[in-house]
Amino acid sequence: MDPLEKELQQMAETFDYPPTPRFASQPQPRPTFVPVRALVWALAVGLFFIGLWAIPPVRAGILQFLQIGSIRIFFTTPTPPPSTLNSPSLPTPTPLYGIDNLAGQTTLADVQTKLDFPIHLPTYPTDLGLPDKVFYQETIGSVLISVWLADDQPTQPRLILYAMQLPDDILGGKFNVQSSQLTQVNGEDAFWIVGKHLLQFYDAQQKPFYQSYRFIAGNVLVWESEAITYRLETSLSLEEAIQIAESLR
Amino acid sequence: MKVGQWATTEIDRDESLWVERACQDDSHAWEQLVARHQEAAFRLAYLILRDADEASDAVQEGLIRAYGSLKRFDLTRPFRPWLMRIVVNVARNRRRSWGRYMGMVKRLFGQMPALSPTFLTPHDQQERNQILWQAIHKLPATHQELIYLRYFLNFSELEMAETVGIPIGTVKSRLHRALDRLRQIIETQFPELKS
Numbered sequence: 001m002d003p004l005e006k007e008l009q010q011m012a013e014t015f016d017y018p019p020t021p022r023f024a025s026q027p028q029p030r031p032t033f034v035p036v037r038a039l040v041w042a043l044a045v046g047l048f049f050i051g052l053w054a055i056p057p058v059r060a061g062i063l064q065f066l067q068i069g070s071i072r073i074f075f076t077t078p079t080p081p082p083s084t085l086n087s088p089s090l091p092t093p094t095p096l097y098g099i100d101n102l103a104g105q106t107t108l109a110d111v112q113t114k115l116d117f118p119i120h121l122p123t124y125p126t127d128l129g130l131p132d133k134v135f136y137q138e139t140i141g142s143v144l145i146s147v148w149l150a151d152d153q154p155t156q157p158r159l160i161l162y163a164m165q166l167p168d169d170i171l172g173g174k175f176n177v178q179s180s181q182l183t184q185v186n187g188e189d190a191f192w193i194v195g196k197h198l199l200q201f202y203d204a205q206q207k208p209f210y211q212s213y214r215f216i217a218g219n220v221l222v223w224e225s226e227a228i229t230y231r232l233e234t235s236l237s238l239e240e241a242i243q244i245a246e247s248l249r
Numbered sequence: 250m251k252v253g254q255w256a257t258t259e260i261d262r263d264e265s266l267w268v269e270r271a272c273q274d275d276s277h278a279w280e281q282l283v284a285r286h287q288e289a290a291f292r293l294a295y296l297i298l299r300d301a302d303e304a305s306d307a308v309q310e311g312l313i314r315a316y317g318s319l320k321r322f323d324l325t326r327p328f329r330p331w332l333m334r335i336v337v338n339v340a341r342n343r344r345r346s347w348g349r350y351m352g353m354v355k356r357l358f359g360q361m362p363a364l365s366p367t368f369l370t371p372h373d374q375q376e377r378n379q380i381l382w383q384a385i386h387k388l389p390a391t392h393q394e395l396i397y398l399r400y401f402l403n404f405s406e407l408e409m410a411e412t413v414g415i416p417i418g419t420v421k422s423r424l425h426r427a428l429d430r431l432r433q434i435i436e437t438q439f440p441e442l443k444s
Binding site: 004005007008009011012014015016017018020021022023114116117141142165166227 | 283287288291292295301304305308309312341366367368369374378381382389390391392396400401423426428431432435
């Protein structure tokens with residue numbers, strides 16, 4: 001056992017757990033599980049927000065962002081995204097346009113050995129095939145970026161699919177979002193963002209990961225499946241994007 | 250009683266009998282199973298959710314689901330990993346959805362869940378453990394879970410594989426990657442731990 005493992009073991013042995021409750025020996029059959037504590041909180045939350053909703057500035061604040069998985073969508077007026085709060089001397093990075101400057105180009109075979117989650121790729125449209133370019137990035141977590149190029153413009157992406165497994169305290173912020181709507185992929189909540197916007201990933205201290213700053217020119221569908229956050233960048237319609245998302249195998 | 254002392258790769262014959270009887274609505278047999286595994290289940294849920302109330306609810310929900318699925322349980326498999334898998338899935342779901350909103354609510358009402366646990370160690374070691382704990386939480390959730398199973402609950406590799414539903418070879422490689430990543434995190438974000 002190496003020093004880190006020994007330290008983990010030592011730490012674990014001294015972990016001060018709360019006392020284990022006595023769980024019901026005979027669970028009562030009920031059609032759905034409803035934790036009472038959570039219901040009380042939910043009622044409190046509901047009343048709290050109903051009260052807040054009546055106040056216009058608060059209503060605007062509450063809708064300031066929405067979140068699916070690791071992606072948070074900010075409904076701000078067009079301003080530059082916030083740079084790091086503690087280092088004002090750092091310049092605002094130049095956003096990446098397109099995929100030319102994406103780091104971590106690799107192959108599907110290689111990336112499969114690095115990922116902790118299975119690779120799911122779209123099977124629709126039927127002529128899509130395997131991605132033309134694959135990128136793997138580990139700066140913010142495990143991020144697989146699959147790119148399909150346009151047949152008539154081989155340097156331009158037809159589709160870009162992000163599959164991301166990020167720690168809980170890493171967030172992808174989408175700024176200057178002009179239009180979005182709630183939708184569903186496989187019956188689960190998803191977001192559809194229309195038009196140009198900025199994408200930047202932040203850590204828990206709100207410090208940006210500069211390499212991740214991108215200008216998104218097309219529409220984006222964001223959804224979560226089995227703890228993986230997916231982003232699909234496309235110029236297609238929402239209906240087509242959902243069909244692509246639901247075809248992942 | 251140390252949680253890990255039940256770690257075994259063999260099927261416990263007594264336990265198989267309890268499971269069989271519990272399937273036939275023998276409440277005493279079910280009580281024996283719950284009593285035997287509740288501490289491990291609660292501790293695992295607590296490590297994932299970092300809140301005692303949430304962990305308690307997750308285990309209770311997990312036990313209800315397990316009880317409802319007993320008749321489908323394969324008696325040739327060990328019971329503990331099967332139960333833990335149910336509890337892990339419940340805890341993950343709570344962490345992803347409800348947990349986030351409830352964390353926000355609790356913060357609004359000034360009842361922030363304790364994010365930093367305590368350790369039964371001298372002060373200087375306590376601080377070091379707190380920092381290592383923060384480093385662990387920079388890992389993806391799946392890596393954190395492997396570390397909890399291996400080092401906090403002393404699960405064998407076979408039990409870990411059955412709990413998270415992956416082949417035993419993948420457990421080894423994934424745990425190896427988790428530790429590598431943890432070393433990178435310590436190197437870049439918590440250099441004080443290198444001393």
